[in-house]
Amino acid sequence: MESLMVVLVGILVAVATYLILSRTVLRVIIGTAVLSHAVHLLILTVGGLKKGDVPLLSQSDGPYTDALPQALILTAIVISFAVTAFVLVLAYRMYLTNGSDDFHELGGPSDE
């Protein structure tokens, strides 16, 4: 199961990299969203997939599953939600100001 998850993470990272390298702003943003999903699965996998009982001490004999990766992922998901929402609004504002969502047309070095 772990190896399957790792392959899935690999595929997601590949897809995300492809999207991030594209020219349209929207595709780049979708790419970052996919990228964050990949890393959430990675945390779940390296933390150990479900092997034991729910971690309620003295309710069963164990072994218990590690609950911490899920807490970490939950936090990371919330953060990636917030960032994705912000960046979508930013991209929309930029589309309104520039009339384009193509990185090449935004162009120009920073010290023009």
Place this chain on the structure above:
Amino acid sequence: MNNILVLPLIVPIITAIFLVFLRDYIKLQRIVSFVTMVFVSVVAVVLLQLIQTEGILKVDFSGWAPPFGILFVADSFSVLLVLAASIVTAICLLYSFATIGHRHERMFFYPFVLFLLAGVNGSFLTGDIFNLFVCFEVMLLASYVLIALGGEKIQLREALKYVLINVVASWLFLVALAYLYGTVKTLNMAHIAQRVAEAGQDSMLTTVAILFLIVFALKAGLLLFFWLPGSYSVPPTAVQALFAALLTKVGIYALFRTFTLMFPLNPDVTHTILGIMAAATILAGCMGALSGKDVRTIASYNVIIGVGFILVGLAVGTESAMAGAVYYLLHDMTAKALLFLIIGTMVYVTGEVVVKNMSGLIRNYPLFGWLYFVVMCALAGIPPLSGFLGKVLIGQGAIEAESYILLGLGFASSVIVLYSLLRIFLASFFGETVISNEETKPIPRGAMVSFVLLAMCIVGLGVGAEGLAVYVEDAAHTLVNPSIYIDAVLNANE
């Protein structure tokens, strides 16, 4: 009793939320935000005293003893940085009262500054590496907004680049965290250090360490600084100064924690890479500072040189180099804030950004000109100003560790810093004035007050180094002997 440790994080957040409801009362927003910053500074001073008498402080949230719960840890290093960050923010707020304009103030400028500071303080104080990630994100989200606020074309473009780069960097941070958790099964920094010390730093852990190095290098502008000059030159001056003073410093702090506390055991690999990166950063920063024509570009590359120089201290790693690095960090926060405020004001009064097109400013604004002279001397490391002692101590450490190349590069960079800033001074402040007496725009009084206060901090850091020495030496001592930190966190209750 140790609960006052959470105040530098919680007070700015609560005030910021409170300020959101005071949108239309701008005077009140100003007063409340400034008072908050002063209060946080006072808390930091109290904490600093408390650490001297009681040793390293910690708060285990809801009483979950480490390594199970999350916690805040305050040693002299982190509290010194909290203090400097809070003071600099308070002074930058004074500047923004006079210059930022109603449009920004009505768009929740002060709440976002407070959120930024909450993230910065949280990063300094947390003792748990996942919370470090969370505090980084709090800080970064506020900084995204502060870059984009104003909504000009160039701002939106740079903000988008900055956000995307930081999203990828945060992703790498999470990957490094995942591997770290998979390897050592803990997230408490002291516990990680203990586990790493028990198991020895094998190649897997060294790889994780290098991954962290890449992440924090991106955040600190160490070698991977390609995003920095662009995003530091588009927002309003007060925001630029805050960024220059705070954002890269958090990355530097994380690098110090990672490589003195968690992964200090394989210095042949990690500290060598750090040294090479620091040297390359200094070289690239110097080239950028020399080739820049735009005053803001020159100032941004000076930030990069400063980052490289501080990390020379970490790469060298002796106790005096650490003390030097701490001094230099404090100096760099105040001096870079003043530099960016002055540069921004120069752009404001002349309406020009290119060095050649400004001239003779000192005739119209004598005090302003001499304040620039003070910050220039401080950044070049001329005694008795604040940069001098840090440079001497880092140099001394480099001699002890026999890293003469780093030593040479570090001190050569001082000359370049002096040259690049002197070029602005000679070209823009001396010579025939381009502004006639009628056209002279007055510099707002609030702005002048903030310059003078920051200049006083710079002089005070240099002249009062003796008084600060106790804290800095304690900070350096803890950094060099991580067992003090580990004991204080893990074995405090026994």
